Amino acid sequence: MSPPPPPRDAFAALVLHRRPQRARVGLTLGFVRTFAVPEIAEVLSGTGTLASAPKARAKATGAMMFALIGHGVDSPAGRGIVAELAAMHRLPGVDAELMRYVLACFTVCPVEHAAATPAERGAAAAFAAALAAALRLPPLPGPTLAETAAWMREFEAARFAPSEAGQRLWQAVAPLFAARLPGPLARHAPAFGAALLDPPLRAALALPRPARPLRAAARLAFHLTR
Template sequence: MNPPPPRDAFAALVLHRRPQRARVGLSLGFVRTFAVPEIAEVLSGTGKLAATPKARAKATGAMMFALIGHGVESPAGREIVAELAAMHRIPGVDEELMRYVLACFTVCPVEFAAGTPAEREAAAAFATDLAAALRLPPPPGPTLAETAAWMREFETARFAPSEAGRALWHAVAPLFAARLPGPLARHAPAFAAALLDAPLRDAFTLPRPPLPLRAAARLAFHLTH
């Protein structure tokens, strides 16, 4: 069997090889944006995410997975790009914020799903295509590792506690239950918090979960395919 074309390897990872892990990673990427006060204010401004977190998070995931699956230049992809471009026109959403959101939605699924070098290369190519379609500057560096490094620098400069960010986190944390084995679903907020790194916990003013819970959370979410 011939290997998939380079850009298709990213779609194969998130849609077929490890879709559940990729969805957890995408959810964590979404959550990362809440730690940037400017983004949190925009997301909370409509009230839709806090009021209907399951529907909004599901819609965001469906949009990104459809874009990854169909491609940026497909008819479906162009419709989604138009929706994303409309977000760019919201007051307060500048180019750097949009680049950060796109980086989160590309880097986080691949990292959580432990993508191969080929899949990471494909994800970087997808991010470049999407940035071009949105008329944004290309992601920093040609590799996903360089984009991830830029993300960390951005987060060091821009992460900060905010009421909007904390409210959004508490609204979406229960949604991680869908990614947990049945008996653990009722503990979804605690398990989800255990997946957060120190900068995110600081932004949401969450205590550091004990080591056994952090280890159990990683195991529980990585048991999914």
């Protein structure tokens, strides 16, 4: 696949150029949020790919999303990615509401972690709406990203629950945070990653609350990235 072209809008500029590392951490956190929904965790765990090759699976997911953001949903490359996403999500047990939630996570979390401007948030909401339409999903709550984020929290309050599949997925993916940490801290990546999770997500993944100094250090370590 060819590299993404220069940014077409404020969301693409944020993710690809202004704060790419923060956006990547946000995308990883969005991916992790899906583990707290037992139905999604079962599907991801059932494929076997994520648990056996978590780095490859996470990189592939990130590459697809970043290329889609860079090229645009309506571009030739974007249409190819949309077709791949549609095929991946025709798995048994994945309904339209779960797909909408995954899309919301992959849009809201990078924007929130990168501390996006109002223009960037508006462009992200437009991207999510275009992708939902391309995937033939019901529209996400909107038109603002704040309304999408509020719907996400309501969905999570109703659907987050502990599951063995979700906990296994977290154990497989937590080491990926090492790439965003200075070398000496890399071996502590799971603990630093857990410190970035909010209480409902930690509860669903059966993770203890990290000590306050670790939470502060994790926020500082990841927010110092561009």
